[in-house]
Structures are given as structure tokens and as C-alpha cells.
């Protein structure tokens with residue numbers, strides 16, 4: 001934990017917080033020594049006066065200087081705050097750890113009791129305790145300490161319980177180690193961090209609670225005074241000298257801030273270690289931009305649903321942009337189903353999002369050509385294409401559990417695009433929604449339309465997503481791992497539904513998957529992606545026999561058959577996928593490729609089309625030979 | 634190819650049943666908490682050191698007066714008998730009589746409670762009326778690292794505002810608005826104008842905290858898959874933000890509203906004192922100072938009950954609105 005405190009000082013918030021705290025502590029120590037006399041000196045000739053050069057903040061009803069009284073009151077205010085906080089943390093530790101030590105039943109009762117206590121606002125508990133303990137400074141400390149103990153106890157208990165369940169702690173317990181030792185050795189060090197952060201933030205509310213009590217006249221009693229007391233005294237003369245009440249108020253705000261800022265900074269450094277450095281930190285390799293790799297002359301044909309040339313996706317990084325997609329070209333004709341396969345990180349999902357125009361800032365999409373239904377999607381503002389995309393392009397995402405809005409009825413989620421883009425009336429739209437739900441084979445669609453997503457199973461939700469696309473006249477469905485989260489039977493049903501849609505409506509399908517068997521069962525063509533590029537493009541019928549790229553071969557080798565354990569990781573290709581921040585020169589696959597030669601490491605192979613399809617590999621022919629050789633053996 | 638009935642049934646029945654168990658559990662906890670509250674407030678008088686009646690009436694009070702008040706309050710009966718009588722009276726709405734004024738505590742409390750609620754309820758509504766639009770606007774504006782400066786100044790302002798306690802806000806408002814500008818009354822309840830400052834004082838801090846929470850929730854929701862789905866339908870950004878994202882961000886925020894309302898009711902104690910507002914808060918403080926224990930007892934009871942009820946109601950209501958929230962709750 002000590003390691004982290006210097007980090008607190010590295011954030012501006014933390015510096016301000018710690019600096020303020022230091023000043024306050026100095027004041028608390030020094031002010032009574034330096035100005036104690038001036039704060040108590042009465043002057044009956046000059047009572048309740050306003051600010052003057054002699055008394056910067058005026059005087060109170062005994063002619064005492066309010067400015068110095070406020071400075072001197074720092075000590076009592078802070079000392080009482082620290083006392084009550086320490087008491088609360090101590091009690092909280094005891095109460096929170098006790099359930100771990102006590103017999104199970106008793107522990108559970110204690111936890112239940114803590115939960116009950118937590119239901120009451122702490123000010124109420126303070127008032128209650130103040131009644132029983134009587135009105136005095138020490139009973140106020142006690143009352144506040146007890147009142148804040150229960151949230152701490154809860155925190156300690158929650159953290160402690162998690163740790164106590166860990167194996168080594170359980171083992172220590174069973175082997176008869178003294179439970180107190182277990183707590184001191186294992187539990188305390190682990191709860192210390194959050195506890196300190198919490199205590200710092202709580203200190204600020206203790207300060208205010210104490211101030212509040214004194215302000216109400218049931219905290220610090222005269223002749224002692226803290227800021228709350230001073231504020232109460234000042235309130236009486238607010239018309240003649242508002243500063244008398246405001247100055248101690250300002251002291252509260254500054255001190256509260258000091259605790260809060262320090263706590264925030266500490267919580268930030270302790271809690272969110274990963275937030276600031278997500279994926280931008282490591283150096284990016286220079287981006288090699290190359291001309292379109294596709295030599296397929298057929299691409300020039302018109303009436304394609306989707307025509308993409310040289311698509312790049314990049315994100316800003318501290319050392320230059322990071323490009324997860326580096327020059328992808330693809331074409332889909334009406335009713336054609338094309339699959340994109342690759343490991344995660346190959347850029348296939350980014351390609352799908354970019355094509356669907358769903359990539360958000362700060363991601364950037366550039367392409368030599370990006371046309372959908374003969375409309376250039378790069379021309380004009382994104383919203384210019386809303387009507388076209390909203391009716392003709394449907395998207396199905398991977399996680400059916402989160403891709404529907406949980407608080408909206410299924411029906412409403414279906415109708416809204418049709419209402420906006422097709423100008424249907426409410427009634428027409430909802431009739432169509434019911435009809436579409438029926439079309440995706442949901443039983444009792446009228447009732448289903450009135451339900452919320454949580455009443456649907458995963459497979460039903462994916463059907464609903466498809467139905468959503470069918471509300472318009474979809475020319476293309478982009479399906480990004482649509483069946484990955486589903487079990488085998490449901491997966492089959494959803495894939496069948498996609499096929500059916502394609503057959504009935506001539507909808508083209510771009511199916512993204514890491515699962516070669518899913519893709520080859522649905523698609524006409526398969527595009528294999530590696531490190532942000534298409535490395536092979538071939539008919540799915542030829543996938544098993546005519547694949548030439550070593551990576552494609554490896555992927556096929558990794559396809560599970562029915563006998564494979566589904567829970568085992570699918571990809572068994574040795575080596576790591578390429579990090580988009582650090583793409584090597586030459587062939588990106590070289591590091592993992594059994595056929596790699598010196599040429600591969602230096603020159604980047606381009607996608608070359610031939611009779612079978614296209615492949616980007618210097619040794620495409622060799623790869624084929626090797627395979628045949630292997631089969632011959 | 635109609636989906637199997639079993640799958641459907643399972644998907645439908647699970648959440649409803651879960652809501653009932655959840656509501657049942659919360660109601661049980663509420664009853665236990667209420668019982669703890671009632672017992673604690675009963676024990677309060679017993680735990681006061683010395684003779685509570687003597688303490689209230691002062692050391693100069695004649696002994697026979699003290700004795701008759703003690704008898705009146707039943708303080709000389711066996712503890713169990715007192716406890717049972719206390720419980721019995723509670724059910725008939727009888728909270729006893731004030732030691733000092735001898736007026737029925739229940740009457741005083743009802744009257745004063747209305748004063749308190751007339752501050753707390755508007756303040757509660759105002760808090761959300763400020764926090765939701767501000768939080769949402771800040772989330773949309775500062776999303777994905779845009780407008781770093783706006784984000785920093787928003788977070789900074791919010792931290793500063795939430796560090797200022799109600800009573801300091803109250804005093805500052807009185808000093809600036811009532812004394813310096815002389816626009817609104819500084820104290821007392823006298824017409825609509827007199828509500829403005831206390832309600833503001835109660836809601837500024839919570840609104841600052843809430844808007845920060847709304848922003849964070851909203852940011853999380855804007856990155857959710859279903860918002861991406863909404864974008865894939867090419868809806869207007871207004872509809873995406875308000876219809877798709879906002880309700881989800883707010884249900885998460887509403888879970889906190891019970892605690893906030895309870896804290897706000899407690900906050901009235903201080904605010905009422907600054908503004909000399911005839912509410913329960915000023916009553917409880919003055920009765921603590923004058924040791925009018927039956928009145929303190931009744932006030933504590935009512936405050937506590939409000940807090941508990943608000944918490945439970947909000948939890949159960951949110952669970953009904955958003956079935957996901959009951960998952961994994963204990």
C-alpha cells in the first residue's frame with residue numbers, strides 16, 4: 001500500500017488534496033499556540049462589530065476576534081474528526097471481522113444486524129446516541145464513531161469474507177492456526193487499502209457531522225468551540241456581519257475538500273489501476289499502406305450489394321495510429337453468403353462494424369471504395385444514409401443476452417426503425433412486427449411482442465434480432481458471431497433461419513465467425529483474415545481440399561468435429577496472433593508459419609487471384625504440395 | 634420449427650418468481666428493522682442516565698410533580714409491562730405525551746412532519762430534475778474521451794459542491810440571497826418564496842453527487858450492446874440517448890434514491906434549524922436540548938420509519954421495473 005501513496009501525489013487532484021491537508025494540520029498544531037490569546041481576548045467595547053482592519057472578520061457578542069477564533073478552532077474540529085473517524089474505523093474492524101471469527105450462526109446474525117443498522121441515516125443514529133449519552137463533546141465523538149462504524153463493518157466484512165474463502169486461508173484455518181493470526185496475517189493486509197481510502201472520504205463526512213452537531217448545539221459545548229459552534233454563534237448576527245457565520249463555513253468546505261480530494265485521488269490510484277492505460281501504451285509499428293490487394297476483376301461488376309475496396313480501420317495511439325484492419329476488399333452479390341473467419345484479434349469484427357457504419361469515435365474508417373446498394377457510404381454525413389441503412393442493412397451481434405434493450409418491450413424495439421425510415425403508422429408497424437416475429441418462428445408472436453427481453457431465451461433473442469432486420473427489406477445481414485453464445489441445437493436453428501431469410505428475400509449475408517465449421521455450413525465463399533488482412537479467399541466447398549494458405553490450413557486443422565470437447569479452446573495454432581500495434585515487416589504470419597523463408601520475412605505477399613480463389617502467400621504452391629504429400633503418407 | 638415449450642416456460646417464469654422472493658425478503662427485512670427501531674426507541678428512555686423526568690423538569694421541580702409525571706409515563710412499572718404497553722399504544726397511534734407541554738406527541742409530530750416533508754419532497758424532485766439532464770448531457774458530451782476540459786471542470790465542480798454540507802449551503806444562501814440581495818425571506822415559513830432557499834440548500838449537494846452518478850451510469854449504458862443495436866437501426870441520436878440509454882441509466886440511479894431520500898429527510902434537521910422552519914427537525918433538536926424524551930422518542934421513530942420505508946419501497950419498485958437488479962442480490 002505504501003507503494004501507492006507516492007502515486008497519489010502524481011495526480012493534480014492528489015497534490016491539491018495533500019497540500020490542503022498539510023496546511024490544515026499545521027494550522028491545527030500552530031494556531032492555538034500562536035493566536036490562542038487573541039481568540040479568547042474579550043473586548044466589551046467592541047461587540048458584534050463587522051469586519052475592520054483590526055478584526056478582519058468582525059467580533060462576536062463578547063468582542064472576541066472571529067477570524068482568529070476560526071483559525072484556532074481548526075485544532076478542535078480536526079482532532080474531534082480524527083478521533084471519531086478512528087473510533088468508527090476501529091469499531092468497524094471489530095464488528096466486521098467478528099463474524100469471521102464467531103461460530104457461523106452467530107456470525108450470520110451479526111451480519112443481519114449490521115444490515116439493519118445500515119438502513120438508518122447516520123444523523124439519526126447520532127441524534128439517538130446523543131440522547132442516551134447526554135449532550136457533551138465526548139458523547140458526540142462516541143455517537144459519531146458508533147454511527148459510522150456500521151458501513152465500515154460492512155466493508156470489512158465483505159472484503160474479509162472474500163479473502164477468508166480463499167484456499168490458503170481456509171487451509172490455515174483447518175490446520176488449526178489461531179483464527180486471530182489468520183486475520184492479522186491474511187485478511188488485514190488485504191482490506192487495508194480500501195479501508196484507508198474509505199476512511200479518508202469518511203473523515204470528511206465525520207467533520208461535517210460533527211460540525212452539524214455543534215451547529216445544532218448538541219456537539220461541542222462552550223466554552224470550547226469548533227467551527228460548527230462558531231457558525232451557530234455567527235448565525236444570530238447574520239444581518240449585521242454575515243462573515244461571522246460564513247468564515248467557519250468556508251473552513252468546513254476547505255477541510256471537507258481536502259479529505260475528499262485526497263480520498264478521490266487515492267481511490268483513483270488504488271482502484272482504477274488499469275483505467276488510464278488501456279490499449280494505447282505500447283509502440284505502434286509504422287503502418288504500411290498498400291494498394292488494394294485484390295486482383296479479382298469480377299469486383300468491377302455492378303449490382304453488388306456491398307463493394308468494399310481497401311478498407312482501413314485505425315485508432316489513435318500515443319505513438320501513432322493502430323490499425324486493426326489494413327486494406328480489406330470484399331464484394332457481396334445479392335443473395336450471396338460470405339463468411340469471414342480468423343482468430344480473435346484478426347480484425348474480422350472491426351471489418352464488420354466498419355462495413356455496417358457502426359464504428360465509433362475515435363475509430364476511423366477509410367476505404368478506396370465503400371458502397372452499399374450502389375450508394376457511396378463515404379459521401380455526405382453519416383446520417384444521410386440512415387434511411388437506406390435502417391431499412392436495408394441488418395446487424396446481428398454476438399451476445400443475445402445484451403443486444404436487446406432490457407427495459408423496452410420487444411414490440412417497441414421492432415417497430416421503431418420502421419416508424420422512422422418507412423413512415424409506417426403505429427398500427428401498421430406493430431402489425432408488421434408481429435408478422436415478422438411469426439416469420440422467425442416464434443410461437444404466439446402477439447404475446448411475445450408485448451414482453452421484455454428477459455422473458456426470452458438466447459435463441460429467441462437472436463431470432464428477434466433477425467426479425468428486427470426483416471422489418472425493412474434487408475439486402476444484407478451482417479452477423480458478427482451470431483451463434484457463438486448459443487448451444488449446439490439452438491445454433492443450428494439460428495443458422496437455418498439465416499439461410500431461410502437469404503432464400504426467401506435474396507438477402508446477402510456477411511457472417512463473421514471464428515468457427516470454420518459454422519461458416520462453411522452457411523456460406524458460399526470464405527474469407528480468411530489474419531492481422532487485419534484477407535489472406536485467402538476461396539469457395540467454402542473447397543475449404544477442406546483446396547486451401548493453400550498455411551494459416552487457413554491451420555484453422556481447418558483446428559476445427560472441432562463432433563467428437564471434440566466443446567469447452568476446450570478452439571484454436572490450437574501454435575504461437576500468438578499478431579498484435580495490431582506491432583505488425584512485422586513481410587508476411588504477418590511468418591513467425592508462426594512452418595513454411596516461412598527469408599523472403600516471407602522481408603516481403604509482404606499480396607493477394608493473388610487464380611482459378612480457385614485468391615491467396616496471399618509466397619509459398620502457396622508449396623503449401624499445397626506439402627498437404628498432398630502428407631495425405632499420400 | 635417452433636421452439637420447444639419447455640425453453641419458453643423456463644424463460645418466462647424465472648424472473649417473476651424471483652421478484653416475489655426478492656420483495657418477500659425485503660419486506661421481512663423491513664419488519665425486522667422496524668422492530669429494532671421500535672425497541673431501540675423504547676429503550677432510549679430507559680437508557681438515559683438518571684431520572685429522565687427529573688432531567689426534563691429541572692432540579693428545582695417539586696418531588697410530587699416528578700412523581701406524578703413518572704406515574705403518568707408508567708416509568709415505575711416493570712420493564713416488560715412498559716414495553717408491551719408501548720407496543721400496544723403504537724398500534725393505536727398513541728405516542729404518549731410531551732413531558733413539558735403535555736400535548737399528545739403524535740399530534741405534534743404529524744403537524745411538524747408535514748412541514749419537513751414539504752421541504753424534503755420538493756428537494757428530492759429538484760435533485761433529480763437537475764441531476765438527470767446534467768448527468769446525461771455531460772455523458773453524451775464527454776463520451777469516449779471527448780472534451781476533456783469540460784469533463785474535468787464538471788467533475789471538479791461536482792466534488793466541490795458535494796463537499797459543502799447542507800447547513801453551510803443554507804447559511805451561505807441566507808447571507809447572499811436573503812441578507813445581501815434581500816430577495817427572499819431568511820427564515821420562517823411564509824409563502825412560496827420562503828421554500829426556495831431551504832429546498833435549494835437541501836438539493837444542491839445531492840444533485841452534484843447524483844449528476845456524477847448519472848453520468849457514469851449513462852457512459853456505461855452508452856457502451857452497452859443494446860445501444861449499439863439501437864444505432865444499427867439508425868435511429869436519431871436523440872432517440873438513442875433518451876429512449877434507449879436514459880431509462881437504463883436511470884433505473885440504476887434510482888436504486889440510490891431511497892438512501893438519498895432518507896439522507897435528505899435527515900438533512901432537514903440542520904436546514905430547518907438555519908431557516909427556523911417549523912418541521913420535525915427543529916422539533917427533535919429542541920426536544921433533545923430540553924430533554925423532552927417522549928417527543929424525542931416519537932421523532933426518532935418517525936424519522937427511522939421514513940428512512941426504512943423509503944429504502945424498501947425504492948428497492949422493490951426498481952426490482953419490478955428492472956428485473957435484472959434482483960439477480961445476485963442477497
Ligand code: SF4
Pocket residue numbers: 549550551587588589590591593594595596597600601605616617618619620
Ligand atoms: S508468405 Fe511465407 S510466411 Fe507467409 S504464409 Fe506464406 S509461406 Fe508462410
